[in-house]
Amino acid sequence: MREILYAGFGGQGVLTSGLVMSQVAVFKGQKATWMPSYGSAMRGGTANCTVKYGNDTIYNPGQEEPDLLLAMNGPSYQAFAGMVKLGGIIVINSDIISGELDVREDITLHRVACSTLANEIDQPRGANIIMAAAVIKLLNDFSLEDGIHGMNDMFEKKGKQKFEAGNTKSFECGYNAV
Amino acid sequence: MESINLKSERCKQCELCFAHCPSDAISFSNELNKAGFNFACVDEEKCIRCGICYTMCPDGVYAIAINPQAKGEQ
Amino acid sequence: MADMIKGNVAIAEAAVRAGVQFYAGYPITPSTEIMEYLSGRLPELGRSFVQAESEVSGINMVMGAAACGFRALTASSGPGISLKQEGISCISDEELACVVINVVRYGNGLGTLYSSQCDYFRETRGGGNGDYRCIVLTPESIQEAVDLMAPAFELAEKYRIVTVFMTEGALGQMMEPCVLPDFIEPERHSWALNGKYTYKKIGIFDRNSMTEAVALNEKHALIKENEQRWESGHVEDADYVFVAYGLPGRSVKGAVKELRKEGHKVGFIRPITTWPFPENGFKEVNQNVKGFITVEASATGQLVDDVALTAKRVFRERNVPAWSLCCVYGVPSLKFTKDGFARIMNNELKEAY
Amino acid sequence: MAKERKVPALIDNPMSFCAGCGHGIVIRLVAECIEELNQQDNIIFPIGVGCSSLLGGGMVADRLHCPHGRAASVATGMKRVTPDTTIITYQGDGDAYNIGISESLNAAYRNENITVITINNTNFGMTGGQMSWTSLPDQKTTTSPKGRDSGATGLPFRFPEMVAGQFDVAYAARGTVTSPKNVNKLKKYIKNGLEAQINGEGYSIIEVLSPCPTNWGLNPVKAMEQIEEQLIPYYPLGVFKNRKEKQDA
Numbered sequence: 001m002r003e004i005l006y007a008g009f010g011g012q013g014v015l016t017s018g019l020v021m022s023q024v025a026v027f028k029g030q031k032a033t034w035m036p037s038y039g040s041a042m043r044g045g046t047a048n049c050t051v052k053y054g055n056d057t058i059y060n061p062g063q064e065e066p067d068l069l070l071a072m073n074g075p076s077y078q079a080f081a082g083m084v085k086l087g088g089i090i091v092i093n094s095d096i097i098s099g100e101l102d103v104r105e106d107i108t109l110h111r112v113a114c115s116t117l118a119n120e121i122d123q124p125r126g127a128n129i130i131m132a133a134a135v136i137k138l139l140n141d142f143s144l145e146d147g148i149h150g151m152n153d154m155f156e157k158k159g160k161q162k163f164e165a166g167n168t169k170s171f172e173c174g175y176n177a178v
Numbered sequence: 179m180e181s182i183n184l185k186s187e188r189c190k191q192c193e194l195c196f197a198h199c200p201s202d203a204i205s206f207s208n209e210l211n212k213a214g215f216n217f218a219c220v221d222e223e224k225c226i227r228c229g230i231c232y233t234m235c236p237d238g239v240y241a242i243a244i245n246p247q248a249k250g251e252q
Numbered sequence: 253m254a255d256m257i258k259g260n261v262a263i264a265e266a267a268v269r270a271g272v273q274f275y276a277g278y279p280i281t282p283s284t285e286i287m288e289y290l291s292g293r294l295p296e297l298g299r300s301f302v303q304a305e306s307e308v309s310g311i312n313m314v315m316g317a318a319a320c321g322f323r324a325l326t327a328s329s330g331p332g333i334s335l336k337q338e339g340i341s342c343i344s345d346e347e348l349a350c351v352v353i354n355v356v357r358y359g360n361g362l363g364t365l366y367s368s369q370c371d372y373f374r375e376t377r378g379g380g381n382g383d384y385r386c387i388v389l390t391p392e393s394i395q396e397a398v399d400l401m402a403p404a405f406e407l408a409e410k411y412r413i414v415t416v417f418m419t420e421g422a423l424g425q426m427m428e429p430c431v432l433p434d435f436i437e438p439e440r441h442s443w444a445l446n447g448k449y450t451y452k453k454i455g456i457f458d459r460n461s462m463t464e465a466v467a468l469n470e471k472h473a474l475i476k477e478n479e480q481r482w483e484s485g486h487v488e489d490a491d492y493v494f495v496a497y498g499l500p501g502r503s504v505k506g507a508v509k510e511l512r513k514e515g516h517k518v519g520f521i522r523p524i525t526t527w528p529f530p531e532n533g534f535k536e537v538n539q540n541v542k543g544f545i546t547v548e549a550s551a552t553g554q555l556v557d558d559v560a561l562t563a564k565r566v567f568r569e570r571n572v573p574a575w576s577l578c579c580v581y582g583v584p585s586l587k588f589t590k591d592g593f594a595r596i597m598n599n600e601l602k603e604a605y
Numbered sequence: 606m607a608k609e610r611k612v613p614a615l616i617d618n619p620m621s622f623c624a625g626c627g628h629g630i631v632i633r634l635v636a637e638c639i640e641e642l643n644q645q646d647n648i649i650f651p652i653g654v655g656c657s658s659l660l661g662g663g664m665v666a667d668r669l670h671c672p673h674g675r676a677a678s679v680a681t682g683m684k685r686v687t688p689d690t691t692i693i694t695y696q697g698d699g700d701a702y703n704i705g706i707s708e709s710l711n712a713a714y715r716n717e718n719i720t721v722i723t724i725n726n727t728n729f730g731m732t733g734g735q736m737s738w739t740s741l742p743d744q745k746t747t748t749s750p751k752g753r754d755s756g757a758t759g760l761p762f763r764f765p766e767m768v769a770g771q772f773d774v775a776y777a778a779r780g781t782v783t784s785p786k787n788v789n790k791l792k793k794y795i796k797n798g799l800e801a802q803i804n805g806e807g808y809s810i811i812e813v814l815s816p817c818p819t820n821w822g823l824n825p826v827k828a829m830e831q832i833e834e835q836l837i838p839y840y841p842l843g844v845f846k847n848r849k850e851k852q853d854a
Contacts, residue, residue, distance in 0.1 A: 019427070023256050026429050034256060034427040059506025061426050061499070062583035157255060180607045192625030192825040198785060215624070227607035233785045236622065236629025238612040274686050300685040304678065305711040312675035312708070316651065316682025319669050324682065342672045445667040445683070447647040447690040
């Protein structure tokens with residue numbers, strides 16, 4: 001079973017990044033859960049969600065020990081980097097988290113300048129999709145095609161199919177960025 | 179002919195009928211009803227069947243019937 | 253293939269499919285999405301939704317709709333349910349049927365927004381003034397929650413009682429796939445107020461409380477006998493049996509699986525009804541069991557009281573100790589349960605009873 | 606020519622109100638209107654807590670004893686699921702205006718299609734005559750033994766005028782039971798309120814100034830005089846919001 005923690009400022013789209021991950025897993029017939037921090041945390045401060053997926057029963061949908069942390073801002077990195085599983089992965093938004101970082105030796109750190117990339121491909125709101133794709137690539141459980149199909153299926157069911165081309169472009173960009 | 183009928187057992191002797199009767203037809207019995215009140219009585223000769231007692235009674239004591247047979251039976 | 257769906261939204265849609273004709277309530281985190289969803293969905297189906305001016309008013313509107321024989325629902329959280337107790341007590345007294353959802357949040361008074369199980373005592377004891385109980389259903393997953401919605405109403409109507417659908421903030425806010433139940437079209441209750449004076453019960457005067465108390469006790473006894481629901485595993489040979497409901501109950505099943513692999517003879521009982529408490533589940537437990545351990549999201553330990561009382565009834569000849577692992581709020585991790593178990597084995601944690 | 610006068614079957618039972626209490630007259634008027642509008646098999650009464658509760662004991666109609674003050678909310682739930690049933694709340698001033706002011710105002714605010722009958726006797730009758738929000742300045746009650754001090758406890762308010770002035774309601778009126786003339790006028794108000802509901806015009810309220818001889822310490826006839834002399838000057842009788850069709854006519 002995989003556990004991923006998506007964290008950032010409210011409004012950065014981390015909850016959607018996590019939802020894309022969970023929906024891709026479900027699309028491929030796996031079990032998945034998505035659990036957010038909620039309430040006052042949704043309006044301003046930090047937002048985070050834990051996604052778990054796999055073929056076995058998910059007993060606890062809550063956070064335990066993430067295999068991967070996506071940190072979209074500095075406070076999220078500071079708060080959660082220590083919780084990542086031994087030998088785990090951390091992906092940071094290097095547009096916001098810059099300079100020297102205190103990184104655990106067992107961790108593989110990936111820097112993705114998601115906002116810069118989003119602007120380069122003319123998808124200014126696509127940073128979170130770029131990150132969702134980067135996470136899917138790094139965990140190596142689903143192919144690029146599975147990821148795109150799962151994501152597009154999700155947005156279509158929400159009635160947001162008009163963004164499909166843009167989302168696909170962002171996803172491909174993120175998948176190739178790591 | 180109209181008749182005036184009373185359910186005396188319901189009377190609580192509040193005297194609102196008595197106070198508003200235009201023809202002084204109402205008096206109170208010396209006997210007590212089951213609830214312990216000196217219940218209202220109507221002098222049928224004086225009564226003009228105007229229905230004001232019915233209007234002012236909070237306890238449903240009075241009824242005016244347009245029923246000659248019933249009158250005959252009384 | 254089912255898609256990811258939010259707990260509160262799935263619960264609300266399940267209520268629609270169970271035939272809910274009327275909803276009234278007041279928004280409060282973390283239950284609000286139920287109300288938001290129904291505000292659009294019910295009118296779309298020609299049913300009624302009222303945003304009430306208060307929690308108090310909301311439950312009384314539910315009382316009115318329930319009295320007229322329709323499936324009526326309200327939802328709230330911690331302090332909101334406190335305000336509804338007057339109405340819940342009156343609905344119970346009038347023997348009307350309705351469902352009240354409590355998406356439990358942590359804390360006393362206004363509390364906080366964290367997920368919790370701290371309302372256990374209130375919900376399982378009736379909650380308001382008087383001598384009544386509510387049937388309390390406690391799902392462990394979104395799937396179980398949607399599957400329990402129609403039974404929640406069926407139980408309420410079968411016994412003319414309030415069913416409290418007690419879930420947790422985390423379950424309301426999380427997402428996972430579920431298969432939604434089919435639509436049902438319930439009939440208006442035969443005992444409903446219909447304007448034609450077919451319902452003869454009257455108010456507090458001219459009533460015989462003695463007779464009614466006897467009838468109420470008989471009803472409660474019948475519910476206890478017939479309606480206990482639980483899930484259990486590995487209890488026949490267990491030295492220690494974990495007891496937990498809701499999301500902690502689900503998490504504990506994972507911890508039991510791992511502890512078993514590590515050679516510990518542990519089992520679990522997961523109450524699905526916390527009232528009536530699943531005493532029958534305890535009768536299946538190994539006669540030589542060494543203890544019960546609750547895992548619960550409250551600071552003080554509440555479920556442990558029912559576990560200890562039930563152990564006393566089932567194991568009459570000896571005192572089986574009961575421990576409580578309290579995680580205050582949230583969902584206890586598998587590690588939390590396993591660490592707690594280790595502390596109990598090392599005599600580092602005193603039993604509650 | 607005399608008219609036939611008969612207590613409607615709906616309430617033709619002994620009621621346990623005190624001697625000279627106005628409730629009995631109001632209930633009879635409501636029942637007469639229900640019969641005249643042919644609603645006797647289509648009616649539910651959400652009943653308040655207080656002396657109004659005693660209606661439950663004698664009435665032969667669907668009724669529900671509501672939590673104290675909440676009748677307007679219970680009525681809302683009833684009306685929303687059975688819009689063709691006539692729903693009448695029957696409450697006292699303590700129930701509707703003190704503990705239930707929120708529910709009462711909000712039902713009016715929503716223009717809920719129900720009829721509210723409030724018996725205003727300027728005190729809490731059932732519990733023995735405590736001060737109500739409608740008690741007059743200087744009125745002696747068991748919780749204002751030296752007379753109501755309006756500076757400390759507020760001034761009595763006029764609910765029908767309030768909702769008529771502030772909210773989009775269908776009909777608001779105040780009547781009393783002090784004389785045959787006033788009783789007949791009150792019946793017209795009640796009938797208008799019920800017709801408004803039956804026609805789907807919205808919220809209607811009829812407040813009734815009613816005597817409480819027991820707690821006022823007066824005989825029933827004197828209690829009626831007290832209404833004429835002291836209550837009516839503060840609580841004027843009349844229609845404060847008339848039905849649209851009536852205004853057009």
